[in-house]
Amino acid sequence: MKAVLCREYGPPSALSVEHVADPVPGPGQILLRVEACGVNFPDTLIIQGKYQQKPPMPFVPGGEVCGVVTALGEGVSAPAIGTRVAAVITHGGFAEQAAVDAAKAVPVPEGVAPDAAASLGLAYGTVLHALEDRGALKPGEVLLVLGASGGVGMAAIQIGRLLGARVIAAASSAEKLEACRAIGADGLIDYSAENWRDQLRALTGGKGPDVIFDPVGGPYSEPALRSIAWRGRYLVVGFAAGDIPRIPLNLVLLKNCAVTGVFYGDYARREPESNRAMLSRLFGWVAEGRLRPAISRSFPLEQASEALEMLAGRQATGKLVLVTHAAEAPPR
Numbered sequence: 098m099k100a101v102l103c104r105e106y107g108p109p110s111a112l113s114v115e116h117v118a119d120p121v122p123g124p125g126q127i128l129l130r131v132e133a134c135g136v137n138f139p140d141t142l143i144i145q146g147k148y149q150q151k152p153p154m155p156f157v158p159g160g161e162v163c164g165v166v167t168a169l170g171e172g173v174s175a176p177a178i179g180t181r182v183a184a185v186i187t188h189g190g191f192a193e194q195a196a197v198d199a200a201k202a203v204p205v206p207e208g209v210a211p212d213a214a215a216s217l218g219l220a221y222g223t224v225l226h227a228l229e230d231r232g233a234l235k236p237g238e239v240l241l242v243l244g245a246s247g248g249v250g251m252a253a254i255q256i257g258r259l260l261g262a263r264v265i266a267a268a269s270s271a272e273k274l275e276a277c278r279a280i281g282a283d284g285l286i287d288y289s290a291e292n293w294r295d296q297l298r299a300l301t302g303g304k305g306p307d308v309i310f311d312p313v314g315g316p317y318s319e320p321a322l323r324s325i326a327w328r329g330r331y332l333v334v335g336f337a338a339g340d341i342p343r344i345p346l347n348l349v350l351l352k353n354c355a356v357t358g359v360f361y362g363d364y365a366r367r368e369p370e371s372n373r374a375m376l377s378r379l380f381g382w383v384a385e386g387r388l389r390p391a392i393s394r395s396f397p398l399e400q401a402s403e404a405l406e407m408l409a410g411r412q413a414t415g416k417l418v419l420v421t422h423a424a425e426a427p428p429r
């Protein structure tokens with residue numbers, strides 16, 4: 098099979114597409130004919146050795162797959178061969194086939210395309226876990242999304258709206274903000290402007306946002322926290338800006354607010370049944386037409402480096418997806 102290989106830590110340009118042996122599902126695993134794989138910020142970290150998990154070399158990046166089950170490993174009776182499933186994994190998705198733990202596989206309902214299914218698990222799973230489980234976002238509250246034009250940011254806009262919140266999107270250019278408006282943001286803030294906190298104050302009537310979703314970190318975190326509403330919830334999702342901010346704890350005291358970590362990967366590992374139920378809920382929203390993943394561009398497997406470079410350079414709006422095989426109707 099063809100696969101994208103990381104043979105040494107480095108930039109996306111160091112990756113190679115090679116023919117390698119087909120994977121064999123081990124005990125408790127299933128083999129997928131991969132149809133699509135989401136491209137995510139953690140993929141840019143794992144190939145540089147900057148992620149929490151460090152697979153042995155050489156390895157195949159890609160942590161969000163959709164495909165059709167073609168074989169079952171020892172001890173596995175479901176999902177049946179021919180079932181289309183999606184799964185969030187650490188690595189192994191940028192390939193024509195992937196062996197994944199059966200416990201991580203969620204059946205994809207009819208009406209959900211493979212590229213959409215491969216876009217839901219990591220970004221939308223992170224967002225729903227963050228906003229509902231960790232942030233207790235309530236209908237009518239104000240949600241501020243930092244880095245709103247990226248894949249996880251756009252997912253936060255969509256999920257926030259579905260949960261009944263008023264969503265304010267913050268991004269760094271007029272083009273990115275227009276993409277946020279088009280997907281449903283109620284208010285827009287250009288945080289490259291010096292007065293962006295004044296913009297936020299005006300949009301919230303001086304109250305500030307009830308929940309802040311922050312996948313960016315860097316220089317935006319402290320000003321955002323200073324603007325939070327009384328009893329607000331600040332969600333620490335990631336550090337796409339590169340720098341991990343150091344927050345003065347007196348700000349937490351003065352606003353009587355909570356700063357809450359969101360580690361979706363470990364949540365999925367520690368609470369697999371809750372995670373599977375949450376992902377099934379997301380797939381249901383897509384099948385019902387209530388949610389449409391914000392896919393901005395699809396790439397063939399051979400252009401994985403280009404997709405990762407676009408993501409690492411913060412040039413992408415919405416989700417990027419690798420399409421490996423043309424989708425076929427699963428056999429019945």
